[in-house]
Amino acid sequence: MNRPLRRLFLFFTLLFIALLVQLTYVQVWAAPKLKVNAANTRAIEEEMKVERGAIVSADGVELAVNRKDGQYFLREYPQGGLTSPWLGYNSLRYGRAGVERVYNEELSGQAGILGITNYWDQILGKPHRGADLKLTVNMAVQRAASEALGDRKGAVVALDPRTGAVLAMVSYPRYDPNEIDALWKDINSGPDKPLLNRAIQGLYPPGSVFKIIVAGAALQTGVVTPQTRFNDTGTVTAGGFVVRNYGGNVYGEHGFTEAFARSVNTTFAKVGVEMGADTLASFAADFGFGKAPPWPLGGAKSFFPEAGGMDKAYVAQASFGQGEVLSTPLQMALAAEAVANGGKIMKPYLVSQVLDYHQNMLRETKPQVWLQPLSGQTAASMRDLMIQVVKNGTGTAAAIQGVQVAGKTGTAEVANGEPHAWFAAFAPADNPQVVVAVLVENAGTGGSVAAPIARQVIAAALGL
Amino acid sequence: MSTRNRELVFLLPALILTTLGFALVYTQKSSTLSWSSLTYGALFLALFAIAHIGRRVLAPHADPYVLPVTALLSTLGLLVLYRLNEDLALKQAMWLVVGLVAFLLVLVFVRDLKVLRDHRFLIGIAGLLLLLFTAIFGREINGARLWVALGPVRFQPAEFGKILLVVFFAAYLVDIREALTVSTRRLLGVPLPPLRYLAPLLTIWALSMALMIFMKDLGTSLLFFGALLSLLYVATGRFFYVLVGLVLFLAGGALLYFVFPHVQTRIDIWLDPWTDPTNKGYQIVQSLFALAAGGLFGRGLGQGYLILQSGNTIIPALETDFIFSAIGEELGLVGAVGIILLYLIFTYRGFRVAMRARDDFSRLLATGLTSIFALQAFLIMGGVIKLIPLTGITLPFVSYGGSSIVANFVLLALLLRTSDKVSRQEAADREYGAGMGQR
Numbered sequence: 001m002n003r004p005l006r007r008l009f010l011f012f013t014l015l016f017i018a019l020l021v022q023l024t025y026v027q028v029w030a031a032p033k034l035k036v037n038a039a040n041t042r043a044i045e046e047e048m049k050v051e052r053g054a055i056v057s058a059d060g061v062e063l064a065v066n067r068k069d070g071q072y073f074l075r076e077y078p079q080g081g082l083t084s085p086w087l088g089y090n091s092l093r094y095g096r097a098g099v100e101r102v103y104n105e106e107l108s109g110q111a112g113i114l115g116i117t118n119y120w121d122q123i124l125g126k127p128h129r130g131a132d133l134k135l136t137v138n139m140a141v142q143r144a145a146s147e148a149l150g151d152r153k154g155a156v157v158a159l160d161p162r163t164g165a166v167l168a169m170v171s172y173p174r175y176d177p178n179e180i181d182a183l184w185k186d187i188n189s190g191p192d193k194p195l196l197n198r199a200i201q202g203l204y205p206p207g208s209v210f211k212i213i214v215a216g217a218a219l220q221t222g223v224v225t226p227q228t229r230f231n232d233t234g235t236v237t238a239g240g241f242v243v244r245n246y247g248g249n250v251y252g253e254h255g256f257t258e259a260f261a262r263s264v265n266t267t268f269a270k271v272g273v274e275m276g277a278d279t280l281a282s283f284a285a286d287f288g289f290g291k292a293p294p295w296p297l298g299g300a301k302s303f304f305p306e307a308g309g310m311d312k313a314y315v316a317q318a319s320f321g322q323g324e325v326l327s328t329p330l331q332m333a334l335a336a337e338a339v340a341n342g343g344k345i346m347k348p349y350l351v352s353q354v355l356d357y358h359q360n361m362l363r364e365t366k367p368q369v370w371l372q373p374l375s376g377q378t379a380a381s382m383r384d385l386m387i388q389v390v391k392n393g394t395g396t397a398a399a400i401q402g403v404q405v406a407g408k409t410g411t412a413e414v415a416n417g418e419p420h421a422w423f424a425a426f427a428p429a430d431n432p433q434v435v436v437a438v439l440v441e442n443a444g445t446g447g448s449v450a451a452p453i454a455r456q457v458i459a460a461a462l463g464l
Numbered sequence: 465m466s467t468r469n470r471e472l473v474f475l476l477p478a479l480i481l482t483t484l485g486f487a488l489v490y491t492q493k494s495s496t497l498s499w500s501s502l503t504y505g506a507l508f509l510a511l512f513a514i515a516h517i518g519r520r521v522l523a524p525h526a527d528p529y530v531l532p533v534t535a536l537l538s539t540l541g542l543l544v545l546y547r548l549n550e551d552l553a554l555k556q557a558m559w560l561v562v563g564l565v566a567f568l569l570v571l572v573f574v575r576d577l578k579v580l581r582d583h584r585f586l587i588g589i590a591g592l593l594l595l596l597f598t599a600i601f602g603r604e605i606n607g608a609r610l611w612v613a614l615g616p617v618r619f620q621p622a623e624f625g626k627i628l629l630v631v632f633f634a635a636y637l638v639d640i641r642e643a644l645t646v647s648t649r650r651l652l653g654v655p656l657p658p659l660r661y662l663a664p665l666l667t668i669w670a671l672s673m674a675l676m677i678f679m680k681d682l683g684t685s686l687l688f689f690g691a692l693l694s695l696l697y698v699a700t701g702r703f704f705y706v707l708v709g710l711v712l713f714l715a716g717g718a719l720l721y722f723v724f725p726h727v728q729t730r731i732d733i734w735l736d737p738w739t740d741p742t743n744k745g746y747q748i749v750q751s752l753f754a755l756a757a758g759g760l761f762g763r764g765l766g767q768g769y770l771i772l773q774s775g776n777t778i779i780p781a782l783e784t785d786f787i788f789s790a791i792g793e794e795l796g797l798v799g800a801v802g803i804i805l806l807y808l809i810f811t812y813r814g815f816r817v818a819m820r821a822r823d824d825f826s827r828l829l830a831t832g833l834t835s836i837f838a839l840q841a842f843l844i845m846g847g848v849i850k851l852i853p854l855t856g857i858t859l860p861f862v863s864y865g866g867s868s869i870v871a872n873f874v875l876l877a878l879l880l881r882t883s884d885k886v887s888r889q890e891a892a893d894r895e896y897g898a899g900m901g902q903r
Contacts, residue, residue, distance in 0.1 A: 002819050004701045005831065008694055009815040012835075015842045016808045020801060022851040026755045027797040034756035039741035039749055042757050045769045070771075 044092045048072040053107040053130035055087065055099065058165075058352065061139040063087055064100070075100075077177045079139070082146055085155075085171035085197040086137070086297065086350060089180040097195070099133065099350065102296040106131040106354050106362075131362060134353040136165035141434075144460030145170045148453040154421075154440035155198035155329040158457050161337040161426055161435040163367035164346030167461055169330075171198040200299030203326040204439055207412030208246075208263040208394075208446070209422040210321025212335045213373075215260050215385060217283035218271045220378040226385065228256045236266040239312030243269040243320075246411055246445075260385040261393030263409060265320045272319025273312055280318060281307035286373035287335050287345070289327070294347045294370050302331040321410060333437035336408070336424040339382040340432035343374035387429050390451075395423065397451035400459055404429040407454065409446030418442040423450035427458045434461035471519070474532035475512055478539055482508045485543040488765050504546065507557060508539050511564055519880060522571035525887035526880040527817060533810045534861055534876055538869070540803065541862035544790050545783060547766050552783055552864050559866040563873035570877035577885055580878075581825050584635035591628030594621035595671070622684045623858075623871035630691050630836050631878070634828035637699040641824065669709070673716045682730065683855030687839055689713050694835035695828055698818070734853035750779045751786055751848045754793040755800075762796025769793075783864040785856050788848050803862070804845065811838040817882055822889040830882045833875050 026034070034040065051073050055064035063083050066073040075090045077083060088098020096104055104110075109130035145156040145168040158168040173192040175183055187194050196202060218224045234250035236243045245251070245265045251258070259267040272280060284290070284304035293299040303326040305314065317323035330348065338345045347370040354363040374382065386406035389395040394409040406429040410422025421443040426435040436457045438450040483505030512535045519526060538560060546553035574580060580587065598621045671688065693709045720727045729744065737745030737752075754770070757763060770790055772778050779786045792800040814834025821827035840860055847854035858868040 004698045005815060005819050005827075008698060008831070008835070009812065012811050012815075012838045012842070013808065015838075015846075016804055016811075018851060019804050019842065019845050019849065022846070022849050023755070023792070023800055023804070024797060026752055026849055027759055027792060027800070030752075031756035031759055034752055037741075037749075037753070040753045040756075042753060042769050 045072075047108065048074075048092065050108050051129045052090065053109070053132040053355075053357070055107075055133045055135060057135050057137050057139045057142075058167075059138050059140060063135065063137075063139075064090075080178060081174040081176045082139075082142060083137075084174045084177050084194075085199060086166070086169050087177065089177035091180045091184075094180060094184055098197075098297065099135070103133055103351060103354075107133065129357045132355045132357065132359070133351050134355060136160075136167065136350055136352045137169070138167050138461070141168040141457060141460045142170065144168075145453075145457045146172075148456040149438075149440070152440050152443055153192075153198075154438070154443070155202060156439075156453060156457060157199045157329050157333040157437045158461055159333055159337055159346075159348060159435050161340035161346070161432045164337075164348045164370070165352065165367070166348055166350045167434060168457065169197070169199045169350075171196070171202075197299075198329065198439070200293060200297065200328055200330045202328060202439070203300050203303065204329075204420050204422075204441075205323075205412040205414065206321040206325060206327040206332055207410035207420065207422055208265075208268075208320050209332050209335070209408050209410030209424050209437075210325060210327065211260060211263065211268055211319075211410075212332075212339065212382065212386070212408050212424065213283055213287050214268055214272055214275075214280065214319050215256075216287075216339070216374050216378060216382050217275060217279060218256075219381050220283075220374055221275060221279060223275050224256045224271055226255065226257045226381055230254055230256065230259055230264070230267045230270065232264055232266050234266070236269050236316075238269055238273050238316035239314075241313030241316060243316050257385055257388055258393075260408075261388040261391075263320075263389075263394050263411075268319045269316035272315050277307040277310040277315050280315065281305070281310075283373060284325075286371060287338060288331055288371055293328075293330060295349055297350060299330060300328050302327040321412060329437045329439045332410075332422065332424045332439075333435055336386075336426050336437065337435045338371070338373050339379050339386060339406070340426035340435050341379075342376045343372050343379040344369050345371040345373065383429055386425070390425070394445075394447040395425070395451045397447055398423060398425055398455045398458070400427070400455055400464065403427050403458070403462060403464070405455070405458060406432075407451065409451060411445040411447075414442065418444055421449035422446045423454045425451075425454045425458065427462065434458055436461075471516060471528035471531055474529065475516060475535055478512070478532055478535040479505065479509055481536065482539040482543065485539075485765065486546060489543065489547045504542070504553075504557070508535075508542075511560060515564055515567060518568045518571060522568070522575075523880050523884035525891070526884040527813050527887075529813050530810060530876065530880060530883070533806050533813075534872075537803070537806055537861035540791070541787065541859075541864070543765070544787055544794070544862075545864055547794070548770060548777065548783055548790065555866075556864050556869070559869040562866065563869045566870050567873040567877045570874050571881060574878065574881055577825060577829065577882060580631050580829070581635045581638070584632050587628050588632030588636070591625045591632060592671075594625035594628065597621055598625075599674070620865070620867040622681065623867040624874070626684060626687055626691075626836060627833070627871060627875050627878070629688065630695075630832040631829065633692060633695050634832045635825060637695055637828055638824045641699050669712050669716070673720070681856075682727065682853075683840075683843055683857035686843060686855060687836055687857070690839045691832055691836040694839075695832050698831045699824075699828055730853050730855075734850065737850070747780055747786070748848070748850055748854060751789040752850060754779060754789045755849065758793035758796045758800075760797050762792075762794050762799055765794050767794060781856070784858055785844060785854075785863065786848050787863050788845050788859055791862075792849075807838065807841040807845075807860075810834075814838070814879060817879065817886055820890060821882070821886045822893065826882050826886055826889075830879060830886075833879045833882070837872070837875060 049071060051066055052075060057063055062078050065076050067076050086098050088096060088100040090096050090100040107130045141158055149156055149170055149172055153172055156170040159166055173194040175187050175194040231253050232251040243266050251262060251264050281304055289302045289304040292301050305324045314323050318325050334345050347368045349365045352365050353361055356362055383406055386408055387404060390398050390405045390407050395407045398405050398407050405425055405427040407423055407425030412420040412422060421440040423446045424437045426432040436454045438453045440449050443449045486504040515531060519531060542553055542556055545556050693706050696705045733745050733748060737748045741749040770778055779789055782790055791803060811834055814830055818827050818830035821830060837860055840857055843855050844857050844859050846852040858865050860872045
């Protein structure tokens with residue numbers, strides 16, 4: 001009777017050995033594949049154990065913080081939608097955007113020396129802390145810009161012209177990054193595209209703001225001087241295309257300064273045609289058209305047509321920023337910056353410092369020159385032209401008492417609906433500390449809609 | 465060292481493991497050590513000290529290894545439960561106390577196996593009634609009708625029913641063993657027993673099929689049938705019976721596969737959980753992910769990804785059926801293999817009792833109890849690691865569940881009672897043999 005017992009025990013032993021084999025297969029052999037399986041959410045869970053670095057504005061406002069929940073850290077954005085265009089989001093389900101995406105290695109502590117300490121933290125089983133970021137954004141300016149734009153579709157960019165530091169960047173419609181997981185479907189299917197940062201990703205016809213570049217080119221090449229006289233009869237024909245002034249205005253005899261201040265399209269069409277497509281295209285490129293913004297946040301390339309493909313009619317339209325010319329609001333801010341900064345365009349940047357969690361500085365962004373489209377002399381002449389715009393031209397709504405503001409309006413006509421309102425400006429004119437570009441979609445003229453917004457942003461930036 | 469003190473010594477590592485484990489989980493949870501972890505250690509000490517003393521008094525010659533193995537399994541289970549859900553751990557601790565009382569009561573009232581043999585039909589009917597009761601009054605939870613509400617307490621009668629039925633069959637097989645092996649009629653060269661003896665066996669087959677149909681309880685029906693075949697094989701020594709049994713079971717199973725969708729679903733999920741990893745295959749797929757995350761050495765107690773943000777466990781039924789996956793993730797292959805080896809030791813000791821037995825009933829009872837225990841451990845561990853289709857049964861002594869814990873303590877008590885009797889007989893034989901030699 002013992003033989004069947006032995007066999008039965010052998011049978012059970014074999015069953016248990018089968019368990020051991022299968023278990024070893026799952027836990028050791030198949031484990032690497034199982035770990036990266038698409039249905040496996042454990043990688044996300046690993047990330048949640050890392051205490052992501054905090055993000056703070058230049059004036060010390062907390063923009064991204066963590067809430068501890070058990071052993072996990074949940075990301076929170078105290079400023080909500082106000083910061084969404086550039087701060088982005090960190091979603092376990094939908095990934096990342098903005099600063100949260102671009103600086104993920106620093107924030108999650110994978111980059112450089114932090115990666116090594118991460119290794120130790122893992123061995124010691126300690127929660128790992130990522131690096132903190134200090135941004136260039138001044139929340140007082142950001143808030144002022146956001147309030148000035150209100151709930152109109154558009155964008156505002158404010159930079160420090162001396163360094164390229166972004167002081168404010170607003171895009172509307174916006175979204176609340178705290179609710180990204182819940183909002184995801186709506187904001188992706190809706191027509192408002194709140195995930196689009198209009199300041200750097202939106203491409204719009206720049207209209208007369210583009211005259212900053214055309215005038216700069218004309219003065220630099222010597223085609224005109226500020227005193228050159230023109231006569232406007234209301235229309236000018238170029239290559240069979242009839243150019244008219246905005247609102248059908250007729251300006252009669254005037255100087256180049258006045259043509260810029262009052263935004264006379266016919267005069268600029270003449271100047272543009274005289275310079276030719278090649279010169280215009282090469283200056284547009286010098287100002288940054290056709291180039292991606294030189295920073296990690298990316299953005300759209302502003303567009304100026306190929307010189308070879310442009311006939312006179314096209315050149316005439318491009319001379320006042322219509323035709324096929326497309327620009328981001330950031331690009332127009334950079335154009336104004338060239339004037340404000342002695343002809344030089346600085347590389348824009350948003351993150352000034354990367355700090356470890358003892359607040360030791362790991363990295364600091366140094367201001368760098370990106371482009372120099374104008375000479376110092378031309379920039380000075382341009383500054384005077386832009387002062388006249390605000391003093392007694394189309395941009396008087398941007399004037400601030402006690403501060404000399406220099407600017408340029410734009411009213412970009414679109415195929416359907418009201419024109420886009422533009423304004424690019426800097427102040428104080430003799431010692432520029434802030435440069436602003438404003439775009440409001442389908443809102444009316446730049447002078448009446450965009451200039452007042454720019455005035456409020458400048459006032460906030462100068463602490464007025 | 466005497467047999468009894470050996471048990472005491474083997475209980476020590478279990479005690480140390482418990483106290484350390486609870487301290488570890490506690491520090492994981494709140495970064496400071498508190499008395500509660502030591503309380504669990506003290507509870508464990510008291511519990512198994514009582515079990516040990518009770519066993520020493522009531523069954524002094526019983527196997528000294530089974531109780532420490534049980535202690536290790538149940539405290540490991542308690543530890544993992546404490547890490548998953550403190551409230552459940554507290555309830556489980558309470559059930560361990562109840563189980564211990566049941567353990568002692570069985571040892572007190574079943575002083576002689578003769579009691580069981582004499583009342584075999586009563587026991588058989590009681591076991592059958594427990595199952596019928598569940599089938600009629602049971603509530604369906606998670607797709608299986610296993611639960612009976614008794615006032616505020618829900619329990620699973622099948623857990624107790626299966627032990628009673630094993631006792632009955634061990635006793636009944638002793639009655640009919642002769643008839644099964646010594647037979648005048650033969651079929652294809654195999655002795656065919658009288659039909660009236662075969663009837664109860666066919667009843668069992670019908671019962672396990674009925675279990676599958678009416679209670680949708682694949683696990684328990686597999687357990688019954690497996691235990692019955694083991695007993696039949698040991699009682700007769702004829703593999704033919706096992707073969708016939710398997711054919712019958714497979715035929716029934718195949719029939720059910722095509723008739724009942726839930727059986728089909730179970731099999732399909734086992735064959736390929738990856739076609740629907742977020743819905744039908746979710747449980748087993750998450751179990752495999754947990755095991756993969758554990759790897760060789762595990763992520764450490766309290767370090768696994770077992771509780772979701774919502775407070776639910778990532779694997780449904782993690783505290784009960786899938787507790788082995790939690791152990792695999794947090795203690796790794798090393799810890800999981802440890803659990804398997806503990807069950808193997810239990811199984812070995814159980815079969816050793818059967819092999820040393822001098823009388824048929826002791827032998828068959830030890831075989832039946834051990835088989836049902838080992839089979840249950842294998843079925844659920846094999847299920848959660850996708851070795852075999854998943855059947856919803858508990859991991860003995862480890863899973864959360866009052867009925868399961870108490871029933872397994874009853875099983876343990878019966879096995880130790882048998883072991884005690886076998887050792888006494890052995891000793892008596894030795895004395896007799898020695899006396900013979902002197903003469």
